[in-house]
Amino acid sequence: MTTLWNTFLDQRTELLKALWQHLQISLTSLLIAIVIAVPLAIWATHHKSVAEVLLQITSVLQTIPSLALLGLLIPLVGIGSVPAVIALVIYALLPIFQNTYVGIDEIDPSIEEAADAFGMSRMRKLIKVEIPIALPVIISGIRTALVLIVGTATLAALIGAGGLGNFILLGIDQNDTSLILIGAITSALLAIVLSTLIKVLQKAKLRTVIVTVAVIIIGFIGVSGYQAAAQPKENIIIAGKLGSEPDILIHMYKDLIVQDDKNVTVTLKSNFGTTSFLFNALKSKSIDIYPEFSGTVLESLVKKTGNTTNLNAHQTYVKARDDLKSQDDIAYLKPMKYQNTFAVAVKKSFADKYNLKTIGDLRKIEDKINAGMTLEFMNRTDGLKGIKKKYGLDFKVNSMQASLRYEALQRGNINVGDAYSTDSQIKQLNLVMLKDTKHVFPPYQGAPIMTEKFAASHPEVVKSLNKLAGKISDSDMQEMNYKVNVKKESAAKVAKQYLISHGLLRDDK
Amino acid sequence: MIKPKVPVIEFKNVRKEFGENVAIHDLNLAIQPGELFVLVGTSGSGKTTTLKMINQLITQTSGDILFEGKKLKDIDTQSLRLDIGYVLQQIALFPTMTVAQNVSVIPDMKKMPKKETAKIVDDLLTQVGLDPDEYRDRMPDELSGGEQQRIGIIRAIAAKPPVVLFDEPFSALDPIVRTQLQDLVLDLHQKMHNTIVFVTHDMDEALKLGDRIGVMSHGKLLQTDTPENIVQHPANQFVENFFASSVAKNMYETPLAKLIKTGYVLKTIDNSEKAKELEDTATLESAFMTLAETDVIAVMHEHKKVGYLNRQQVMRYLSEVQR
Known part of the structure; x- marks a missing residue:
């Protein structure tokens, strides 16, 4: 409980920002859904056969898993708030459409007859009779949609739209229950508060309702407009994958760029998603820069050309840089010093007991192995597939989320796991990395990537970022990851400390 | 010489089909101004269909219906309906409106001044025995069935339409309330001198209310006459039986x-x-x-x-x- 409270205090500015984003996405989606679904449903009450079809369509849309829907939208509209809002609107359509349709369709036919017999026009009948009668049903549809939207909007974080989902994703990644709880509780509270607000408004006078809705909309446009206006012309968006290491790196990028050019602002999108997602975001210009590893470029991003096995670190980087440039017109700046690579890790006690030093040593104890590994590692030819093939190994593997895997290792639920060589947990949990004597794991070096066009038009940014070339050793990185993951220091602070102590950033204090 | 009056409503060779079924065969009927005309018949006789053709809730398949001498085809349906009050069996007060708002529906559409409308509402409430201060702002679901239908009636006559249609308005009410409301209709009719077309399946009600009665069966108008002639000189066996059956069940209670x-x-x-x-x-x-x-x-x-x-x-x- 105390941890939860402390985390809350630490994160409150971030939380407020996320809450605002969440609210923006949710309410925008809800308003759009209302504007689409209500008139459509009213129209459908006069076209029964079409109504059936529309109900079917909205029901089918509802059954698409939200993740799949978000994924499907990326190639069409890219990432960020737009696809998130589209997905949420699609989800909200059914309850609003259905309730509006049913609410009006189920009005006592004798009341409709009375309205007709008194000479009401269709519009007058709609406004004076039908909508007031159906309103409670319509509002309850809107409330259902709202609760659905606020909940589902947490998934928007997966495609870079931010919001409270960021806390949940980050919490899962860092195995920090407090963060997950803060994200989840806030989102649940938001749903309850908004739902209650609608309930209260439903009973209020029409004038109060109109004024409140108008104030909300104007306030929204005002704040968003202010935010838009407050943004100077040149804004560089830097994103990082999920995890502490990319987060530290992009904070360094930001510090370096801003130090050299006071006229630009840098927006950071931490924990922005997975590899292919970020790469697509870069190509679609949703983001400008993100740090990427050379081995990942060769393995996942470019088409395989020529020999890619048994390259050393420098060869890997050069091939990655050249392929990126020729295939995607993307610039890969100079790499940092540290090499991050996959590793197979075991507890020191386990290694000592069976005298394990290399990956090949696992052959002796194949039947005793109970491994837990990340899905990404298991599916890569330079990961588990390569290990099994090159070392002739065959053992049982459970797929696990990265931070859970470390916990499982520590508790002894599993005895073999995958790891990144710069992970702080190696130090923290006293793990041993088994030697890759057959060089299955490519040596990975990290460097910023950006489009050639961006690099060409921003030479000062390239110059700033290249200051990191050849800097940061393996142990530096492990140390910094340890500070963020275990000591819960902020990535921004850790990044600044390193830059200042290595003379890359002037100490303003 | 007395100039012959133009009928308020006139059916000329009107036929109505619903798909294969013929609901009205060949209807000829003239209703005079100021008359309280009752259409009586069993269910399926075509009496409600006939009524609803007057305000065009149902349109005839062939033939002409005239309103004050003009063919309905040539009159805008909405403005026609503003001149024809309508009282439903289901009462059908608008549930989201107060009593006053319900009664004001047609005056509002006719763009009558608010003040005048408010006065009409109060006057009418008083006339039907409901205290305006107590009832004005009530919602329909706070009223008894009888009170609701009183509002239903004054809603129909609030804008003083020349014609008011009643579609079996009291069949769902208990006998005491029914009698009260029948008296109310007679009373209002006397005061307002409007034309009323009243549909019922209850011969007693028809005899009590009607200046003239039209007896319908299977889509045909069998006899149109005064209550006295209907009873004393029935046109055929059906009319006679229809009246007799209404007497038999409550002879002792006959008023x-x-x-x-x-x-x-x-x-x-x-x-x-x-x-x-x-x-x-x-x-x-x-x-x-x-x-x-x-x-x-x-x-x-x-x-x-x-x-x-x-x-x-x-x-x-x-x-x-x-x-």
Whole structure:
């Protein structure tokens, strides 16, 4: 409980920002859904056969898993708030459409007859009779949609739209229950508060309702407009994958760029998603820069050309840089010093007991192995597939989320796991990395990537970022990851400390 | 020379089909201004269809319907409907509107000044025996069935339409409330001199209300006449049976007013000075008891003598209607 409270205090500015984003996405989606679904449903009450079809369509849309829907939208509209809002609107359509349709369709036919017999026009009948009668049903549809939207909007974080989902994703990644709880509780509270607000408004006078809705909309446009206006012309968006290491790196990028050019602002999108997602975001210009590893470029991003096995670190980087440039017109700046690579890790006690030093040593104890590994590692030819093939190994593997895997290792639920060589947990949990004597794991070096066009038009940014070339050793990185993951220091602070102590950033204090 | 009046509503060779079914065969009917015309018949006789063709909730398949001499085809349906009040069996007050808002629906559409409308609402509420201060702002679901239908009636007449249609308005109400509302309709009709077309399946109701009655069966109008002629000179066996069946079930409770309407009460009588007075709301049962002791009953309507009954007339009524 105390941890939860402390985390809350630490994160409150971030939380407020996320809450605002969440609210923006949710309410925008809800308003759009209302504007689409209500008139459509009213129209459908006069076209029964079409109504059936529309109900079917909205029901089918509802059954698409939200993740799949978000994924499907990326190639069409890219990432960020737009696809998130589209997905949420699609989800909200059914309850609003259905309730509006049913609410009006189920009005006592004798009341409709009375309205007709008194000479009401269709519009007058709609406004004076039908909508007031159906309103409670319509509002309850809107409330259902709202609760659905606020909940589902947490998934928007997966495609870079931010919001409270960021806390949940980050919490899962860092195995920090407090963060997950803060994200989840806030989102649940938001749903309850908004739902209650609608309930209260439903009973209020029409004038109060109109004024409140108008104030909300104007306030929204005002704040968003202010935010838009407050943004100077040149804004560089830097994103990082999920995890502490990319987060530290992009904070360094930001510090370096801003130090050299006071006229630009840098927006950071931490924990922005997975590899292919970020790469697509870069190509679609949703983001400008993100740090990427050379081995990942060769393995996942470019088409395989020529020999890619048994390259050393420098060869890997050069091939990655050249392929990126020729295939995607993307610039890969100079790499940092540290090499991050996959590793197979075991507890020191386990290694000592069976005298394990290399990956090949696992052959002796194949039947005793109970491994837990990340899905990404298991599916890569330079990961588990390569290990099994090159070392002739065959053992049982459970797929696990990265931070859970470390916990499982520590508790002894599993005895073999995958790891990144710069992970702080190696130090923290006293793990041993088994030697890759057959060089299955490519040596990975990290460097910023950006489009050639961006690099060409921003030479000062390239110059700033290249200051990191050849800097940061393996142990530096492990140390910094340890500070963020275990000591819960902020990535921004850790990044600044390193830059200042290595003379890359002037100490303003 | 009296100029012949133009009928308010006139059906000329009107036929209505619903798919394969013929609901109305060949209807010819003229309803005169100021008349309270009752259409009576069993369910499926076509009486409601006929009524709803007047305000075009149902449109005829062929033939012409005239409103004040003009073909309905040539009149804008919405403005036609603003001139025709409508009272439904289901009452159908608008549930989200207060009593006052319900009554103001048509005056508002006619763009009558708010102040005037508010006064009309209060006047009408008073007329139907509901205190305006108490009822004005109530919602329909806070009213009893009888109160609701009172509002239903004044909603229909608030803008003083020349014609008001009643579609079996009291069939869902209990007998006491029904009687009260029938009296209310007669009262309002007398005050407003409007034309009323009233549909019912209850012959008693038809006899009580109608200046003229049209008896319908299977889409055909069998007889159109005064209550007296309908009862005393039925056009055919069906009309006679229809009336007889309504008498049989409640003979003892028959109000004397019905005997007046159907022409069994004498205007003058020889020994009128010995007559004992009975209100027209009294039943045949009390008439039997009175006639056991005296020879003549003077039938009173609102404290005025309207006619006389003796044993002979009562026996005539009983024997003729029970045939």
